[in-house]
Amino acid sequence: APAGVAAPDEVSAEQVVSALEAAFGVTPGERRNHTKGTCAAGEFVGLPAAAAWSRSALFSGESVPVVARFSLAGGNPKAPDTAKSPRGMALEFRLPGGGLQHMTMLNTPVFGAAHPRTFLDLMVAMKPDPATGKPDPEKIKAFKASHPDNLAQAQFLDAHNPPPSYANSSYFGIHAFWFVDRDGQTTPVRWRFVPQDGEQRLGNDELASSPPDFLERRLIERTAQGPLRWDMLLILGAPGDPTDDPTRAWPEDRPQVKVGTLTLTSATPQKGAACEKINFDPLVMADGIAPSDDPVLRFRSPAYAASFAKRLGGQ
Numbered sequence: 490a491p492a493g494v495a496a497p498d499e500v501s502a503e504q505v506v507s508a509l510e511a512a513f514g515v516t517p518g519e520r521r522n523h524t525k526g527t528c529a530a531g532e533f534v535g536l537p538a539a540a541a542w543s544r545s546a547l548f549s550g551e552s553v554p555v556v557a558r559f560s561l562a563g564g565n566p567k568a569p570d571t572a573k574s575p576r577g578m579a580l581e582f583r584l585p586g587g588g589l590q591h592m593t594m595l596n597t598p599v600f601g602a603a604h605p606r607t608f609l610d611l612m613v614a615m616k617p618d619p620a621t622g623k624p625d626p627e628k629i630k631a632f633k634a635s636h637p638d639n640l641a642q643a644q645f646l647d648a649h650n651p652p653p654s655y656a657n658s659s660y661f662g663i664h665a666f667w668f669v670d671r672d673g674q675t676t677p678v679r680w681r682f683v684p685q686d687g688e689q690r691l692g693n694d695e696l697a698s699s700p701p702d703f704l705e706r707r708l709i710e711r712t713a714q715g716p717l718r719w720d721m722l723l724i725l726g727a728p729g730d731p732t733d734d735p736t737r738a739w740p741e742d743r744p745q746v747k748v749g750t751l752t753l754t755s756a757t758p759q760k761g762a763a764c765e766k767i768n769f770d771p772l773v774m775a776d777g778i779a780p781s782d783d784p785v786l787r788f789r790s791p792a793y794a795a796s797f798a799k800r801l802g803g804q
């Protein structure tokens with residue numbers, strides 16, 4: 490970059506967390522992003538056939554306890570459950586021997602930023618205009634025009650209404666990761682969790698008529714009725730597939746293999762529950778799964794740490 494101009498990735502975690510705070514305000518003691526959420530718990534059973542690609546203890550075939558958190562994107566603790574924004578599913582797998590594996594996913598197949606700079610610029614553009622209390626449409630327009638890497642996720646969110654329940658959505662790992670087998674051979678992969686309850690979306694009429702809060706209640710009711718399951722699908726990358734760009738999907742014809750099933754058996758409001766004080770940093774990984782060189786994946790870790798440190802300190 491020319492002198493005095495920041496290179497695309499010269500963005501600090503503190504800058505991004507400050508921009509989230511300016512865009513959404515601060516709820517003391519709470520997450521700076523994905524503030525509204527619900528805890529859940531259950532187990533994951535991996536398929537031993539996945540050992541062909543990963544030696545992770547996830548795929549031993551034994552039951553692995555899971556602490557989960559579902560959420561709405563953004564720092565608004567009162568975000569309406571009809572908002573056409575991403576929904577999150579964060580999983581902490583508690584492996585035998587004490588190891589941890591995190592998967593922190595969204596219900597969009599791609600992300601809205603190829604670099605941390607794009608995410609920062611979006612948060613800056615979303616800061617409410619003091620005159621209206623709302624983001625300035627001109628600033629959003631200018632952001633979109635100057636950040637084409639935001640387009641794919643924005644188009645997906647535009648074209649797909651949100652789900653009526655957290656239980657009726659797929660969740661995508663979005664980034665590429667490396668699976669590492671027993672011999673140290675690596676395979677580029679992506680993954681998604683597909684609901685056995687089926688994918689559903691609110692109709693436009695329901696979008697207009699639904700109350701602001703229904704996701705938490707429906708998840709609690711659904712898990713009280715019986716086990717709630719997602720299949721974990723592994724998508725195998727081919728040579729040349731991008732592993733460093735979360736805004737670009739891989740071709741649809743890549744092999745998809747079922748590698749396990751997540752079962753959730755309970756859900757509770759987040760206050761005081763097990764998921765509340767977890768930092769679902771996606772770089773918390775156990776042996777057998779490794780991060781790609783995706784700059785957004787790498788940046789998430791310090792950003793989550795900055796938010797986590799503040800909220801643990803009561804800020």
Ligand code: HEM
Nearest residue numbers: 520522523558577578579594595608663769792793796797
């Ligand atoms: C530049 C990119 C990103 C930044 C700066 C960012 C920032 C953050 C921050 C600060 C938090 C709150 C952390 C905490 O206090 O515990 C958060 C939560 C979350 N993020 Fe991101 N994020 C980014 C990209 C992504 C991507 C690509 C995904 C999905 C693939 C994602 C999914 C989530 C989810 C699901 C949560 C809620 C986790 C929980 O329930 O605790 N984020 N993000």
